[in-house]
Amino acid sequence: MDINPQRVLDRLEELAGIGALEGGGVQRLAFSDEDLAGRDWVQSRLEALGLEVRIDAVGNLFGVLDPGAEGGTGAIMFGSHTDTVGRAGRLDGALGVIAALEVLEVIVASDWRPARPLILASFVNEEGVRFMPDMMGSLFHVGDLDVSKVAAARDSDGILVADEFDRLSYAGTDSIDDLQVDTFLELHIEQGPVLESNGCDVGVVTGVQGLSWFEVTVEGASNHAGTTPMDLRRDAGAVANDLGHRLRGLPSEIENLRLTIGAMRWQPNLVNVIPDRVVFTIDVRHPDSHRLAEAEGRIEALLLAAHHPANGCSVTWHSLARVEPCVFASRVVDAVSAATSDLNLSGHRMISGAGHDAQILSRRYDAGMIFIPSRNGISHHPDEYSTDEQILDGCRVLLRAVLHLAAYPAGGHHSPQN
Ligand SMILES: [Zn+2]
Incomplete structure (x- = not known):
């Protein structure tokens, strides 16, 4: 099983067109028209794949590939976010969601079926620039932020999240509790200079400071x-x-x-x-x-x-x-590390300097992250850049790591093998 490189690159381009700014950069601030258009874009691709789409009470989007009656629970979830800061680049968040979409696309097209449900997750308001706190969607998901607190958050113009929920019909009523997720994996750009400076292809992230x-x-x-x-x-x-x-x-x-x-x-x-x-x-x-x-x-x-x-x-x-610092689960870190070696890529074990949804999700699930290099360590800016090769390598590591994790039934703590 391998990813379709052109499809990944085309989709990154397509999503970057939603909220594209004149003169460069992308802006999809949480709970804005552009943010909803970005989520709709992901949703329509999940539906085209025949996946079950669920939207929860704060607007988090999930696409579920359920193995059905013969499969077990203990779902593997992977994804990131599609909201951005003001005048952002095209990769922060978007890469992790498009890579997750690609993983599901490849698996659906194959004749292999995982023993556990696989879920694409796109969490709302990771950036927290318009409405505080950041990582709002993942905080709600793990039960550390109440929906009433989300609804009462106010932007600098005095607009409530609740107002935007009404105006955009943004929130849903679904949950994924029945799938008993136990694993979360996120592919993201590094947003720092470490991988570039040591010439490594992949960051095997062991935790978040x-x-x-x-x-x-x-x-x-x-x-x-x-x-x-x-x-x-x-x-x-x-x-x-x-x-x-x-x-x-x-x-x-x-x-x-x-x-x-x-x-x-x-x-x-x-x-x-x-x-x-x-x-x-x-x-x-x-x-x-x-x-x-x-x-x-x-x-x-x-x-x-x-x-x-x-x-x-x-x-x-x-x-x-x-x-508090977060330490990712060795089971997930090992799967990322094994996936990196399988692909003959150079991996570097590292701590994330920036915050991510994965650190919130690690409160409830075995979580982990994959980083790809960021040119000059730049992010949250139109100059944010990773090469096509780095982007595609990241997607391949995610696919391979998901296959490692999905190869064993829930509760199995075997170390992954080829
Ligand atoms: Zn991000």
């Missing part, structure tokens, strides 16, 4: 920059700068830690006035739960130490977001 966001407020007193002696100042800017310097030292002490101070607001932000207030953010990420917690502890100790009478400033902080 966790993250913790803080917002820190430093408060002192404003005064004249020329008349206030240095030792009589309560300079919020000086304290914030010093903290920034100390915080940036943490990654050299905790291996694999990534720390970013991405936003900083100064008040009054004038050349000749001592600032009385600085608010800044800290984004810290680590693939290991204990090391992430250790980094958080070190950050809080630094913040607490800066909140000292000698500095004349108060330092307060709160958490903006926290996501």
Whole structure:
């Protein structure tokens, strides 16, 4: 069984035409007309394949190849998302859905039938740029986000998801609970520079790093920059700068830690006035739960130490977001790894730097991911690019990995073989 390369490339082109922007790029913001048109496009292809289509209460789309009476439960699900950020590229999300479609297309055309149901999944609002939170569809699917919370999310124009559900008849009433999914696999572009820089064809993703966001407020007193002696100042800017310097030292002490101070607001932000207030953010990420917690502890100790009478400033902080690292199931990682070797491709075991639906689905299922290289690590931009060969290799690995996973009955934890 092999994929049809031209069909995959044509479909990527076709889907990129939905929401195409003048001057390049694609935009299918969640729960917009373009987003619905993208979902309809996938749905019509699933129907043309004779698959059973189900749409759930938040609009997640599923295409089911059910082996019928003689087959068991314990379905294998694979896919991604078709919503995009504003002015996006054509591969983020779309690749994983079109590859999933291709896998089903190839299997339906063959005379082989899996012992377990196979399901294409396209989850809504992965990007979260118009309506928060991101990964909304997968969060709903695993039961960690209520449909009423989804409906009450509001965009910057004050429009509710519920309004868009009504206007577009977006939501459905189906579920796939009867199929007892136990596995989820997602093909995605890397969105980072690692595979390109080490010349590997495929990322065998072993997990997704966790993250913790803080917002820190430093408060002192404003005064004249020329008349206030240095030792009589309560300079919020000086304290914030010093903290920034100390915080940036943490990654050299905790291996694999990534720390970013991405936003900083100064008040009054004038050349000749001592600032009385600085608010800044800290984004810290680590693939290991204990090391992430250790980094958080070190950050809080630094913040607490800066909140000292000698500095004349108060330092307060709160958490903006926290996501635990996720470790993918070895059964699924092994299937991806075996598929990569079967195809004589070079695989690189790696942690995902970005968040994905697969990390949410790993709360309920054995999950895994396949990455292909991203040129210059660029994504969320019209310049997002992977070569045709890389795209097709990714689809082949997905097909092969699904065949490995489907070759055994549910509950079987055999290691895959050729
Ligand atoms: Zn994505």
